Amino acid sequence: MRAVTGLFAKLQYLVSLRNQDGAYSHWGLERIHGEGATQNALKDAHRGVVSSILRTQLRNLFNDLQETSGSEKEAADLLDQLQASPQIIPPKPAAGTERHLNSVLHALARLVKNQR
Numbered sequence: 001m002r003a004v005t006g007l008f009a010k011l012q013y014l015v016s017l018r019n020q021d022g023a024y025s026h027w028g029l030e031r032i033h034g035e036g037a038t039q040n041a042l043k044d045a046h047r048g049v050v051s052s053i054l055r056t057q058l059r060n061l062f063n064d065l066q067e068t069s070g071s072e073k074e075a076a077d078l079l080d081q082l083q084a085s086p087q088i089i090p091p092k093p094a095a096g097t098e099r100h101l102n103s104v105l106h107a108l109a110r111l112v113k114n115q116r
Contacts, residue, residue, distance in 0.1 A: 006068035007053050007061070008078060011088070014046045018087035046090035054100050061104065062111055072115050079109045 004010045017024045024042035033041070053061065069075035082088055083105050089098045 006064050007049060007056065008065050008068045010049045011053065011082065012078065014042065014049060015082065015085050015087045017042060022087065022091060043091055050090055050097065050101060053104060054097070058104070058107060061108060065108055072112055075112045076109065079105055079112065
């Protein structure tokens with residue numbers, strides 16, 4: 001995860017590693033550490049990234065989003081993609097996580113839209 005910079009890039013990456021059934025799939029990690037350890041590590045990383053997003057000020061998230069995307073259109077597309085993904089919420093989230101994350105993504109989408 002250190003190679004991926006930015007909270008939204010990390011979240012996008014982790015979401016991309018999930019199958020439709022919610023399991024994570026990373027052949028390299030599975031080959032080295034086994035399926036169970038890989039699932040646990042990626043689940044913990046996913047929870048950590050979501051938790052970091054929820055603890056970060058909206059201004060800083062907006063800056064992170066701009067740095068991750070490069071353009072307003074790419075930022076809007078990334079937010080649309082994340083909001084549409086059923087895999088955005090990590091397994092067994094804390095109470096209120098989904099609602100809180102959705103409200104943060106919605107607020108960011110409005111900010112991006114108002115930048116245009």
